[in-house]
Amino acid sequence: MTPTIKVNQLSKTYQVPEREGGFGAAVRGFFNRKYKDVKAVQQVDFKIEQGEVVGFLGPNGAGKTTTLKMLSGLLHPTSGTADVLGFTPWELKTEYLRSMTLVMGQRNRLSWDIPAADSFLLNQAIYRIPDDEYKETYKELDELLELEPLMKKPVRNLSLGERMKCEIAVGLLHRPKVLFLDEPTIGLDITGQARIREFLQEYNKRTGATIILTSHYMADVTALCERIIIIHHGQLKYDGGINDLSKKIAPFKLIGVLMENADEHDLSKYGEVVENMEDADKKFIQVKADEVTRITSRLLADLPIRDITIADPPIEDVIEQAFNA
Amino acid sequence: MHILKLLSAFLKVNIQMSLAYRADTVVNILLNLMWLAWELLSLNIIFSNTQTLGGWGLGELIALLGVFRLINTMMIAFIWPNTEKFNQSIRDGSMDYTILQPANSMFLVTFSRITVWRFWDLILAVVLIVIGINMSGDSINALQILTFILLALSGMVVIYSLWIVLIALTFWFTKFDNNVTILQALLDAGRYPATVYPVWLRIIVTFIIPIAVATTIPLQALRGELGLNQVLIFLFVGIASFVIATQVWKTGLKRYSGASS
Numbered sequence A: 001m002t003p004t005i006k007v008n009q010l011s012k013t014y015q016v017p018e019r020e021g022g023f024g025a026a027v028r029g030f031f032n033r034k035y036k037d038v039k040a041v042q043q044v045d046f047k048i049e050q051g052e053v054v055g056f057l058g059p060n061g062a063g064k065t066t067t068l069k070m071l072s073g074l075l076h077p078t079s080g081t082a083d084v085l086g087f088t089p090w091e092l093k094t095e096y097l098r099s100m101t102l103v104m105g106q107r108n109r110l111s112w113d114i115p116a117a118d119s120f121l122l123n124q125a126i127y128r129i130p131d132d133e134y135k136e137t138y139k140e141l142d143e144l145l146e147l148e149p150l151m152k153k154p155v156r157n158l159s160l161g162e163r164m165k166c167e168i169a170v171g172l173l174h175r176p177k178v179l180f181l182d183e184p185t186i187g188l189d190i191t192g193q194a195r196i197r198e199f200l201q202e203y204n205k206r207t208g209a210t211i212i213l214t215s216h217y218m219a220d221v222t223a224l225c226e227r228i229i230i231i232h233h234g235q236l237k238y239d240g241g242i243n244d245l246s247k248k249i250a251p252f253k254l255i256g257v258l259m260e261n262a263d264e265h266d267l268s269k270y271g272e273v274v275e276n277m278e279d280a281d282k283k284f285i286q287v288k289a290d291e292v293t294r295i296t297s298r299l300l301a302d303l304p305i306r307d308i309t310i311a312d313p314p315i316e317d318v319i320e321q322a323f324n325a
Numbered sequence B: 001m002h003i004l005k006l007l008s009a010f011l012k013v014n015i016q017m018s019l020a021y022r023a024d025t026v027v028n029i030l031l032n033l034m035w036l037a038w039e040l041l042s043l044n045i046i047f048s049n050t051q052t053l054g055g056w057g058l059g060e061l062i063a064l065l066g067v068f069r070l071i072n073t074m075m076i077a078f079i080w081p082n083t084e085k086f087n088q089s090i091r092d093g094s095m096d097y098t099i100l101q102p103a104n105s106m107f108l109v110t111f112s113r114i115t116v117w118r119f120w121d122l123i124l125a126v127v128l129i130v131i132g133i134n135m136s137g138d139s140i141n142a143l144q145i146l147t148f149i150l151l152a153l154s155g156m157v158v159i160y161s162l163w164i165v166l167i168a169l170t171f172w173f174t175k176f177d178n179n180v181t182i183l184q185a186l187l188d189a190g191r192y193p194a195t196v197y198p199v200w201l202r203i204i205v206t207f208i209i210p211i212a213v214a215t216t217i218p219l220q221a222l223r224g225e226l227g228l229n230q231v232l233i234f235l236f237v238g239i240a241s242f243v244i245a246t247q248v249w250k251t252g253l254k255r256y257s258g259a260s261s
Helices: A023-031 A064-072 A116-126 A131-145 A160-170 A190-207 A218-224 A242-249 A289-302 A315-324 B002-020 B022-049 B058-092 B095-099 B105-111 B116-136 B142-168 B177-191 B199-208 B211-222 B228-259
Strands: A005-018 A034-048 A053-057 A079-084 A100-104 A178-182 A210-214 A227-232 A235-241 A252-259 A272-274 A283-288 A305-311
Touching: A005 A064, A034 A064, A034 A227, A034 A235, A053 A064, A053 A190, A053 A218, A064 A079, A064 A100, A064 A178, A064 A210, A100 B095, A116 A160, A116 B002, A131 A160, A131 A190, A160 A190, A190 A210, A190 A218, A210 A218, A218 A315, A227 A242, A235 A242, A242 A315, A252 A289, A283 A289, A289 A305, B002 B022, B002 B105, B002 B116, B022 B058, B022 B116, B058 B095, B058 B105, B058 B116, B058 B142, B058 B211, B095 B105, B095 B228, B105 B142, B105 B228, B142 B211, B142 B228, B211 B228
Parallel strands: A053 A210, A053 A227, A100 A178, A178 A210
Antiparallel strands: A005 A034, A005 A079, A227 A235, A252 A283, A252 A305, A272 A283
């Protein structure tokens, strides 16, 4: 089977006007503007199969959004090719636009002054969705997102979480096969994030849609994506299972110990002592994966230990290390 | 017809939007009435001193005012609100969504906002034209009325095309909020018949800035002053400007997707 998304040596270089601060520089810049090349994405390759949920990770400015924009068709790449559902995205073929969706957490598709229901109907007209199909899709989305109570209020009166639900729903009315989600949970509280996450999971299961999402919230990615792609400085740093990430990039384990008079004992001779906010009672050291057994037995022999845990380091830390690698 | 369906969907949404702000709607209707009174009054003042203006009588000037208001209605009902929406969508990035919708983006940009309460102004414009023609006492035949309608439409297409070109420039300059101030300034020049201006200015107004095409020319057709050649030329100008505007728009969109981040 051919993959749903195939990206080959995709690159994007922006020309950004560059000038120093100050009045003189501003005047000089008006007449003689200098440009700097910014390589936002450099020769990225990957393939994504139908039904996969893939997380794009990377710090701000890493090239995630640029990649997503090229895949959705908004941007022409400087070089390289992409194939989504058999289309070249930036040709913006109507058939392609009708089979994908881009949802950007920081941008509004819904009109501010009218109830979401009316914006939904407008999108029905634009996407030429037949009435019966529209009703069916809406019913399904309502079931998953509990839209009905939100539909009659003007969008400006909705809370951020409620609005995001509607924004996602309006992007799914035409039953897209591919979903590009750029920070779909940004600004939401924990329950709001969890609700969107559950929805996406269920939606993926029900429809078999392919989903690519970027998020700053690691929980989004760990909950939704089995596979992650890490982009840093426009380059692909990692592409694979989320569980393999720690093995490949940071082959470390975290040993947590709970002991009497914890402050009297120096753990730094066993491994690197790390802070862990979530469990303040325990002390944690980070050791290489193949030394776990040896160090654990030394700890047990040397110290008055009441409890000991061995775990993978938090994914945030692993990714942090991947960025710095 | 999908286009009509889409248009009616936009219209419905916009009616709902305008009904959401009642005070705004009422004030706008009142303001509009005051403007009309002011315009008629100022015409009266001019003609209390002179009987003709550039060879045109009072009735003809009222008809011209009607045509002018027709275009003004288009400006206020579509062009202004959509300019605002367009500039905002460039700033906040929601233009991205417009581009990714499976419909003609120029159509979406033209009709996404409609100032609904301006529609009665359309009727007013037609009434003014009819009254003006009657007052000038010309005997008008069907052919003259037909060429008048065609040329008025063609003139509106010219102005519309000019607008599309002006807003499309934003794709190159990113910040160009004054785009349509230029258009309004030009349009104001069309309030009086082009023949009141000196020849050099008339040439600019007619050919370089096509406002007169939209106001004076159709009325000349109505009075039977234009030959077939001239009528065809002005119709051609309408079609050509639309084709050019569409091309500029497409190129602008490409440019936008090539440069934005």
